[in-house]
Amino acid sequence: METKIDVLGISGSPRKGNTEILVKKALDVCESEGLKTKLVSLADDISTDEILGYMCDARAIIIGSPTYFANVPAKLKDLMDKTIILRRQGRKLKNKIGGAIAVGGSRNGGQEYVILAIHNFMLIHEMLVVSDKDTAHFGGIASGRNLGDVVNDKEGLETTENLGKRLVEILALLI
Ligand SMILES: Cc1cc2nc3c(=O)[nH]c(=O)nc-3n(C[C@H](O)[C@H](O)[C@H](O)COP(=O)(O)O)c2cc1C
Numbered sequence: 330m331e332t333k334i335d336v337l338g339i340s341g342s343p344r345k346g347n348t349e350i351l352v353k354k355a356l357d358v359c360e361s362e363g364l365k366t367k368l369v370s371l372a373d374d375i376s377t378d379e380i381l382g383y384m385c386d387a388r389a390i391i392i393g394s395p396t397y398f399a400n401v402p403a404k405l406k407d408l409m410d411k412t413i414i415l416r417r418q419g420r421k422l423k424n425k426i427g428g429a430i431a432v433g434g435s436r437n438g439g440q441e442y443v444i445l446a447i448h449n450f451m452l453i454h455e456m457l458v459v460s461d462k463d464t465a466h467f468g469g470i471a472s473g474r475n476l477g478d479v480v481n482d483k484e485g486l487e488t489t490e491n492l493g494k495r496l497v498e499i500l501a502l503l504i
Pocket of ligand 1: 342343344345346347348349394395396397398399400432433434435436437438439473474475476477
């Protein structure tokens, strides 16, 4: 079957802000290397079924999230929980590549816990979790509080771009 999307990016924030900027950044890296990408934002009016369909179509999935009390926001958790049907109906996310991005208002505001929650979600779906290339920790990790602040976070942008690069690298290996 022809895959319609190479890399799906999901921005898990209820507002169009820092998370979406970062997810777009990672997708731009993939796109510049010739991969077909799609961005879905939970701030938009989009149904869960549509998102689940895109997840099934994609070879790789990036989930970006703001840090809310050191966790993912309810809207993203709701989507994650609804994917249980994909697991029950034949492990539909199995062997897809997965990467995570987290942004918080504080430098050490719990982003790593958010990344862990996303990675755990991916592992339970039997996805293949990757980190950021070269900076090589857990994925994209940024700080920024107000809308757009994240564009000034050099390290956050770098780790996010490096997540995109790692996805490109791994997807090339799997062709
Ligand atoms: C309900 C709520 C809880 C938050 N909790 C945290 C937190 O635990 N740690 C942190 O660093 N930032 C926290 N923040 C700040 C957001 O993570 C930060 O503003 C982020 O940039 C939001 O991303 P967005 O622009 O994509 O919505 C919280 C914000 C809200 C609204």
